[in-house]
Amino acid sequence: MSSRPRIGLxxxxxxxxxxxxLWLAELARGQLKLDNVLFLPVGEPVHKTDRQITAVPHRxxxxxxxxxxxxxFVLDTTDCDRSGPHTTVTLLPLLRQAYxxxxxxxxxxxxxxxxxxxxxxxxxxxxLCRLAVLPRPGTEIDWALxxxxxxxxxxxxxxxxxxxxxxxxxxxxxxxxxxxxxxYLLPTAVSDYIQQHHLYHxxxxxx
Numbered sequence: 001m002s003s004r005p006r007i008g009l010x011x012x013x014x015x016x017x018x019x020x021x022l023w024l025a026e027l028a029r030g031q032l033k034l035d036n037v038l039f040l041p042v043g044e045p046v047h048k049t050d051r052q053i054t055a056v057p058h059r060x061x062x063x064x065x066x067x068x069x070x071x072x073f074v075l076d077t078t079d080c081d082r083s084g085p086h087t088t089v090t091l092l093p094l095l096r097q098a099y100x101x102x103x104x105x106x107x108x109x110x111x112x113x114x115x116x117x118x119x120x121x122x123x124x125x126x127x128l129c130r131l132a133v134l135p136r137p138g139t140e141i142d143w144a145l146x147x148x149x150x151x152x153x154x155x156x157x158x159x160x161x162x163x164x165x166x167x168x169x170x171x172x173x174x175x176x177x178x179x180x181x182x183x184y185l186l187p188t189a190v191s192d193y194i195q196q197h198h199l200y201h202x203x204x205x206x207x
Contacts, residue, residue, distance in 0.1 A: 008037035017066040018186040065189040104129035117149035126156040176200035
């Protein structure tokens, strides 16, 4: 009997996808021996209402370009294809339908683990998947506080180790709006796509 597939889940707006996303995915894949990492662009982020998110087709194409050279990375459009509200805890049952025998790891940074109590139904979330967490410099995890707020969270976490890349999509968008090219901050194919479609030269980018 074959073993159950080990699948990492990396969600985000990917506006745009950059080397930090790819590094985190590969770090988790290697250390947890994952078969694949699903890149899950968010359709309508519930926590990012301060700006207009780049159109979904642009973000899907950028992710596709970013991961094209890694056979273990897979673009999954489940979140983009569904109606809101878009939360991780409601996404996981949909992924379970597509991958019924898989073990899931949600790949996040240490700041996301620290903020786990603020997530939608975190106690249910940790029953649906494990958390693969890369610590971030300056982010301390109060394990006692976290365990009190979300019982069982400590045993649901697999900590990753390795350097962090302090690249943010926000900084890249700002850099482009200032008239610079984002070379070396993200894959060349993504940088070329941004320039070709004039993304981020203004705050919103519609398709």
